[in-house]
Amino acid sequence: MKTSQVLSPPKVRIIAYTSSMMPSSLTDHIKKYISLTETEEQQICNAVTVKAIKKKSFLLEPDHVCKELHFVSSGCLRLYFINKKLNEQITLFAIENWWITDYESLDSGRPSSYYMQAVENSEVISISKTKLDELFEAVPKLERYFRIVQQRAFAATQTRIKYIYSMSDEERYHHFSSRFPAFMQRVPQYMLASYLGFTPQFLSKIRAKNI
Amino acid sequence: MKTSQVLSPPKVRIIAYTSSMMPSSLTDHIKKYISLTETEEQQICNAVTVKAIKKKSFLLEPDHVCKELHFVSSGCLRLYFINKKLNEQITLFAIENWWITDYESLDSGRPSSYYMQAVENSEVISISKTKLDELFEAVPKLERYFRIVQQRAFAATQTRIKYIYSMSDEERYHHFSSRFPAFMQRVPQYMLASYLGFTPQFLSKIRAKNI
DNA sequence: ATCTTTTCTTAATCTTGATTCATTTTTTGA
């Protein structure tokens, strides 16, 4: 699976604020973990940007510094890099209610080596690192929300490493497809193969065996 | 590498508090990220327990619920599980200034599937989930410290997944040994092989090639 | 100082999943 290195310009549309277009999916998610006053909710809304992202367009490309975190309110994004064999390697998918960013670049200020691309037409709620730091000063409660979100993300990644090291590729495919049957329907097979760390040919082979 | 299933009883000694034995390695670490008043420092000290752990003894065993987080002030611990082939699989090492716990069990309250064992005689500063939650109420500033620690841990794990998927086992060994030469000297080779996801025999083969 | 346990090494054979390349099927866009 060779990847086209020619990138189409990002098709990102910034959605204007209207009372019916508030980033409520984000504040709803935050309110699962901490309570928010009207004012705090407003402070959050003022700090974020809602973006509609066309399928296949990019929110981040290699050699650019990642300056934002994105909360997926609808759709699906993927984070991937091009490995030495010039194949795409997906390291992360983000669907509704997940955050996606390249923390390595975001924290260090160094250029990213990742592509962040919409797998479906999606809507994200974005906040820059700078705005987020300001927001933490203004609404310290949010530290707790992000601590919990980070902790869950870390736990999920630890579990993923456990699976990588304890199952064969075939086992991992079966495990994944039984745990996330709906997600399997949403993304092309070659992306799943990439995420699970093997080739599309091998995925075909596994599927052929089980039909 | 078969693992003895017979576990020696943990040899954990709780160190009595003396003015010269405060958990200052922890508060020093916290103070790299946030400022602490005398009172706050005292509140932290009252919530934690300092423990000396003999090499090879366990802080956590499978089927027990993980109830604590541990900050390593000296020494080295490892987190591992027994895979289907009855081999040890190490998922995490923690050395000075790193936190170690099984977040999956800690968060869910379900029994752990991991062993947490001292690789060297070590000293850890432990805090129970309960005490930590109380501490977050008493010293909300700590949310920020833990958010930052979690974010770094997550970023490190993401990078690890990137390496797993972009390098061969041999490349990953060379990369690891050039990045952490000192750590290589601290742990037995078979543990490195396990952490890197291959057999001790393969590690020997790699080393033989490069001498 | 020596006995025991732990760790490391070597080598032969075997397996899983990669590679290569061709073909078919599905999706997309003008």
Added chain:
DNA sequence: TCAAAAAATGAATCAAGATTAAGAAAAGAT
């Protein structure tokens, strides 16, 4: 609505690393 691109399949060959089974060396314990 149909051509072109993207995605999925199939089969033959290949390679990285596992497995098995010794034995050697190093580290601990008494």
